Amino acid sequence: MPPSRRRGRPRSRMSTPLSRTSSSATQPNGTNKLLSLHALSKRYPNLQQPLKRTHWEGCRCAGTCTPTTCTCLQDGAPCRQSCKCGPSCEHQFPPCTCKTNGGACGEKCPCYLAHHQCSTACACPDDKCDDENNLPEVEVKDSQIPSAGLGLFAKQDIEKRRLIGWLEGQVEPHPKEPDFDCFDIAKDHSLRCSKEGAYFTNEMLFKEANAEFRYMEGKRRREIVIRAKRDIKAGEEITSQYTDRKQPPCFPPEDFQTGSYVLVKGEGEDDPWVAQIVSMGAGKKKMTVQWLLRKQDLGIIPPPLRKSIRLDKGELIMTEGWRDILDWETMIRVIYVREERPEDDELGSNVWWWTRCYDAKKKKLK
Secondary structure: OOOOOOOOOOOOOOOOOOOHHHHHHOOOOOHHHHHHHHHHHOOOOOOOOHHHHOOOOOOOOOOOOOOOOOHHHHHHOOOOOOOOOOOOOEEEOOOOOOOOOOOOOOOOOOOHHOOOOOOOOOOOOOOOOOOOOOOOOOOEEEEEOOOEEEEEEEEOOOOOEEEEEOOOEEEEOOOOOOOOOEEEEEEOEEEEEOOOOOOOOEEEOOOOOOOEEEEEEEOOOOEEEEOOOOOOOOOOOOEEEEEEEEEOOOOOOOOOOOOOOOEEEOOOOOOOEEEEEHHHHOHHOOEEEEEEOOOHHHHHHHHHHHHOOOOOOOOOEEEEEEEEEEEEEEEEEEEOEEOOOHHHHOOOOEEEEEEEEOOOOEEEEE
């Protein structure tokens, strides 16, 4: 594998009082759920916008939740299962009334659409929908994707929409430099992923992947979970696009080709280098690359000039005159790099860009 190798992995950028008892999401027949979710969004403007909220854990209100005391309301969102206020709070997100025929809820489930974990109060079956104690069996082994390393595989059939697992780790401020082990989890904060379980899900374009990463307001905090996007057979490798389906993938899936930006193994180093393929030999066994420099690579630039360089978030410097011929085996994978500065709302930790070049012969930056 985001994650931020993954940062950028599913991203969302996303009153009038409304009584929950009048919401059709609480009606016995469960009709018009989308309309009720729309009405709730008027009361809680960030209901479906996890990354616009500052808090990734529930409120700590011991009594009645009010806008002056409740962190959920301050974030423009309803209370959730991880809140201390409990299920009797008038601001708790209402349970769904989905009729699932024994399976997991579908795409029209209000809980699914609002990134909330189905609870025991929901009409769907406890052991099939969002039950963390009844997750399908998976295993980690060599990926079937070239150069991807380890991958996550299903050990049993997994039905569509079923919760497969989630990313474990610690929440911390967004890293200042691209970090492949971080996923956005809240405004200005990322989840630094532990290398276990769902971490080994490899990336594939959304339309081709069999699973998807999503946010879920769970019992302990906001989780980054992976769900089956379609039925998955035992033995299949589980794949997902790390970013929102409308965004470019973190690692474009195309084969190595002239013009591609790539991660390259460093000789005797854990940290890879960034390069662009400028030409390819016969059979793609040898590739000529031109190096790009990150902040941590600037040590190869002479000190007087190096001290004057200030790189912005995600910025790289293209080099002129520094090229090498490499073996195919040194390539890790294709990455996404822009050749222009992105807009501020596109600056995830896994969005790289460059506009300047360093001339190694003249020792000048231009």
